[in-house]
Amino acid sequence: MKVVLAYIEEPPFGWTNPDQSATGADIELADSVLRAIGVTHVEHRLTTFAELLPGVQSGRWDMNVPLFVTSERIAKVEFSIPVWAIGDGFLVRSSNPKALYSYESIAQRPDARLGVIAGQVQHGSAQAKGVRDVQILLFEQQAQAVAAVESGEIVAYASTALGNRIVAEHIGLTRVESVDHESTLGDGKSAPVGAFSFRKENRALVDAVNRQLRVHLGSAEHRKSMARFGLSEREIDPVLR
Structure with missing residues (x-):
């Protein structure tokens, strides 16, 4: 089974190494989850932010790296459960x-x-x-x-x-x-959350990814992996259920 994952150049979430391989917190999380659900090959497709939603909607690729969940975006694509919260x-x-x-x-x-x-x-x-x-x-x-x-x-x-x-x-x-930003400090508001996104018709992949995310998020393996890219409990704990 092959999955094409689209990403953008935005460290620490994703970037391209000199050897043209893709890395970053979001890419490593996606790779770990996809391997766990039986995906045998993950192709990383570099794109621009503006093309993420149109690309996954049209089927040019199967899955996007996480982006902030908004009502406008929910109308266009299917989101996974949240994977981080960042102000x-x-x-x-x-x-x-x-x-x-x-x-x-x-x-x-x-x-x-x-x-x-x-x-x-x-x-x-x-x-x-x-x-x-x-x-x-x-x-x-x-x-x-x-x-x-x-x-x-x-x-x-x-x-x-x-x-x-x-x-x-x-x-x-x-x-x-x-x-x-200081505007959300002490006001009781939670930071916005980010999640993987998919074509709405790709329900089977969404469900499989969500099942594995519920197992993986917050685990010792997940925390160690994310720490390499600067993500800590501050970004991880708010999305745990």
Whole structure:
């Protein structure tokens, strides 16, 4: 049995090694679960974020790496049970010279420009908090947005707090810095959850993946595997049932 898994370049969740093999937290989780349900070959298909949902809907591949679950996306694809919960954050220049800690702090600076990946939930989150369209620059790839932060084209790049921490550590903290959003601290809200997605008609694969996820998530093997990519109980425990 073969499954084609689509992924994007977004460390620590997924990226392409120099030898063209795919790795990352989401890819390793998918591989582990798929092997456990009897899949003999997993093909990793690199794509863009904008193509993830259309690609799986049309059958170009069988399964997407996890992305945030929203009502709009639920109408298009079938999601697995959640596999992580992660809040938003900014990637900014080192020392955070503009003191940016939330979308509201961007909205209060009319001259500030915020970078987001087209189609990701951070775009809508920024708009909901008052960031105007003229302040938002859209990018197709994470690397483009990171370069825009370093060049000063944008003051911040909005993505997951975890992803930004990994990027900052990789690039070097003397150049860029990761800032977790303060807006959800202490307000009782839980972080948004992410899950694998499938074509709605692919019910058999969804059910098989869910059965194995319920066994695997939170296990010692799962925690050890995810820790290699920076995911801890902070991201794992909120989705355990």
